[in-house]
Amino acid sequence: MKAGLWIALAWLTAAADGQQLRSLKDVAVPEPPELSSYVRDRGALIALGKALFWDMQAASDGRTACATCHFHAGADHRPRNQIADPNNPFPANLFLEQVNFPLRRLSDPSNRNSEVVWDSQMRVGSAGVFRRMFHDVVPGAAVEVGEETLDRPEFMIGGLLVRRVTARNTPTVINAVFQVRNFWDGRASRFFNGFTPSGNTTDAPGLLAARDGALRREQVRLDRASLASQAVGPVLDHLEMSYEGRSWPKLGKKLFSLRPLALQRVAPDDSVLGGIARIGGRGLRADVTYLGLVQTAFEPVWWESPQRVDEAGNTISAGTGLFRGTREFTQAEYNFSFFWGLAIQAYEATLVSDDSPFDRSMEANQGGLSRLEQEGLDLFRNNNEGRCTLCHGGAEFTAASFTAAAGGGGNANRAFQRTGVRSTEEDPGSGNGAFKSSGLRNIEFTGPYFHNGGQATLEQVVEFYARGGDFGANNNLRRFDATESRKAALVAFLKALTDDRVRFERAPFDHPELCVPAGHPEEEPGLLLAAGSLLFPRAAAERWVEIPAVGAGGNVVPLRTFEELLAGIGADGSRAHSLGAPCTIPLP
Numbered sequence: 293m294k295a296g297l298w299i300a301l302a303w304l305t306a307a308a309d310g311q312q313l314r315s316l317k318d319v320a321v322p323e324p325p326e327l328s329s330y331v332r333d334r335g336a337l338i339a340l341g342k343a344l345f346w347d348m349q350a351a352s353d354g355r356t357a358c359a360t361c362h363f364h365a366g367a368d369h370r371p372r373n374q375i376a377d378p379n380n381p382f383p384a385n386l387f388l389e390q391v392n393f394p395l396r397r398l399s400d401p402s403n404r405n406s407e408v409v410w411d412s413q414m415r416v417g418s419a420g421v422f423r424r425m426f427h428d429v430v431p432g433a434a435v436e437v438g439e440e441t442l443d444r445p446e447f448m449i450g451g452l453l454v455r456r457v458t459a460r461n462t463p464t465v466i467n468a469v470f471q472v473r474n475f476w477d478g479r480a481s482r483f484f485n486g487f488t489p490s491g492n493t494t495d496a497p498g499l500l501a502a503r504d505g506a507l508r509r510e511q512v513r514l515d516r517a518s519l520a521s522q523a524v525g526p527v528l529d530h531l532e533m534s535y536e537g538r539s540w541p542k543l544g545k546k547l548f549s550l551r552p553l554a555l556q557r558v559a560p561d562d563s564v565l566g567g568i569a570r571i572g573g574r575g576l577r578a579d580v581t582y583l584g585l586v587q588t589a590f591e592p593v594w595w596e597s598p599q600r601v602d603e604a605g606n607t608i609s610a611g612t613g614l615f616r617g618t619r620e621f622t623q624a625e626y627n628f629s630f631f632w633g634l635a636i637q638a639y640e641a642t643l644v645s646d647d648s649p650f651d652r653s654m655e656a657n658q659g660g661l662s663r664l665e666q667e668g669l670d671l672f673r674n675n676n677e678g679r680c681t682l683c684h685g686g687a688e689f690t691a692a693s694f695t696a697a698a699g700g701g702g703n704a705n706r707a708f709q710r711t712g713v714r715s716t717e718e719d720p721g722s723g724n725g726a727f728k729s730s731g732l733r734n735i736e737f738t739g740p741y742f743h744n745g746g747q748a749t750l751e752q753v754v755e756f757y758a759r760g761g762d763f764g765a766n767n768n769l770r771r772f773d774a775t776e777s778r779k780a781a782l783v784a785f786l787k788a789l790t791d792d793r794v795r796f797e798r799a800p801f802d803h804p805e806l807c808v809p810a811g812h813p814e815e816e817p818g819l820l821l822a823a824g825s826l827l828f829p830r831a832a833a834e835r836w837v838e839i840p841a842v843g844a845g846g847n848v849v850p851l852r853t854f855e856e857l858l859a860g861i862g863a864d865g866s867r868a869h870s871l872g873a874p875c876t877i878p879l880p
Contacts (some may be wrong), residue, residue: 293313298569311686313673315654316646321469322621323641324484324514330634336589341639342564343576343585344632346804350527350547352535353421354880356432358636360524360808361418365465365737365794365838366643368418369854372811376457377414379718382446384454385812385820388416390858391739393748396762402774404759413718416745417458417808422831424445427534429542429617431549437534440830450822452832454812456531461745464738466794466801467731469641470688474522474741475594478708479723484517486630487540489525490656499630500605500623503596504707507607507623512630516694519640522635527632541621544628548583550575555877563799564711566843575604586624595624642800645733645791650755661788668785677772678782681759682706684878689789690731697807709768712741712761725764736790737853747857751785797868798846805841807875809834836875
């Protein structure tokens with residue numbers, strides 16, 4: 293066969309099957325090409341990003357971090373008060389059990405046309421914050437001044453407010469750096485404008501740059517920065533982390549006045565923060581501040597001006613005299629959204645899991661998969677049956693990757709697909725019910741699954757694909773024959789995509805201590821206790837559980853899967869993140 297013809301046939305085969313599966317070690321981590329114009333110290337940038345990501349002081353309530361919804365293999369597996377439904381009434385503070393899954397139950401799981409035994413439009417999301425209106429920040433205090441506001445009835449029980457819950461399941465941040473667009477609907481653009489997820493410069497007022505003795509507005513449009521675009525979304529969202537009406541300059545003013553991670557312990561051998569951890573106490577050393585990290589990480593042009601500005605960025609003084617309350621801001625406070633986005637992207641870009649049994653099987657002389665895992669791999673990439681690589685190919689296991697978009701033998705047109713998880717009318721996704729073809733690495737620990745969290749186990753996920761989805765004859769799935777042995781093989785292969793560093797939270801997946809809300813205690817079913825807060829008298833009391841700090845060496849026991857949590861496995865201490873230990877963090 294002539295070389296040209298062989299290459300053409302090979303390319304056609306790759307295009308039909310999706311990207312060729314390979315080790316993630318072969319893929320360079322995407323990075324904004326113009327980053328050096330803004331950043332002068334990458335190490336400080338990563339440290340800043342990790343501190344901000346895990347710091348509970350970042351939210352308006354002083355208790356909620358980015359990590360609150362991404363603490364478990366980059367995702368969330370809390371079982372109580374995780375339900376929402378934008379379209380129908382739903383039970384607040386529900387404790388999820390095995391009987392709740394899947395959210396659409398068929399009499400014959402192999403036949404999507406069989407009798408529907410039970411069906412729900414509920415989504416398993418993540419608990420965010422109470423609904424409150426923002427008034428102001430108090431420098432030196434983590435809790436902001438706010439006012440309770442009534443919520444929709446489903447987020448209230450007996451007149452008491454509960455934490456609101458997101459309407460989509462929380463995706464993992466691990467390996468998210470390889471995705472062109474982030475969020476389930478892709479609304480976090482690959483271009484970062486410094487302020488919003490959209491990437492559009494029309495949505496951004498421009499950063500303030502100190503040039504020639506004056507502050508000048510400059511637009512930013514950094515490519516390959518979807519994680520930065522994603523990062524600036526939740527922190528001002530009034531459901532996830534913020535009281536309604538908070539601004540970036542206000543958040544910058546608050547955090548610059550606080551000691552980083554002041555509420556939380558940091559392991560002395562933390563792979564990023566260990567060298568600046570406060571030994572024997574909480575937070576980072578007294579000489580480490582958020583402003584200092586910003587000044588070390590970023591070029592001075594973005595923070596050095598003595599001029600003060602108002603909340604809109606208009607110059608109001610030359611920087612002499614005392615600040616007039618919280619209405620005046622430094623250049624650094626005004627540009628805080630930019631620092632936040634790029635720092636968190638830099639940290640999340642280190643969360644790459646490329647050392648799974650699958651990766652090692654793709655590398656020379658590194659051992660192979662078990663016979664069952666190999667059987668699952670063969671079915672996974674079989675173009676006539678599993679066809680999984682059409683949407684989940686390449687080293688990243690997703691057609692939504694930069695590699696696929698660059699034409700690396702993949703199917704970038706399958707980055708967002710209508711798979712029939714739910715009807716289009718319930719959630720249009722990125723359009724016509726399409727959602728991102730998410731990566732599959734470490735999927736063993738990221739349940740529940742799909743954008744609605746509708747499947748609790750990998751076996752249920754495989755059954756869903758085998759029957760060709762649940763909704764719509766024109767979805768993008770094709771049925772395949774899934775015997776019990778084939779389902780077991782596919783599940784075994786999917787578990788072979790787990791990196792043991794994620795399983796045991798070894799570096800770079802180690803982290804500071806965290807205290808997460810795990811629902812609201814009830815005196816009896818449907819009867820909540822009041823928190824007893826003078827500031828927020830309608831707030832329900834909460835149960836808080838501890839996620840201990842872990843250093844570079846990781847845990848001695850593995851993470852708990854969502855399936856194990858529902859089955860009660862691991863509550864004896866044989867699993868990490870069992871969500872049973874009470875929190876010892878001194879909550880504000």
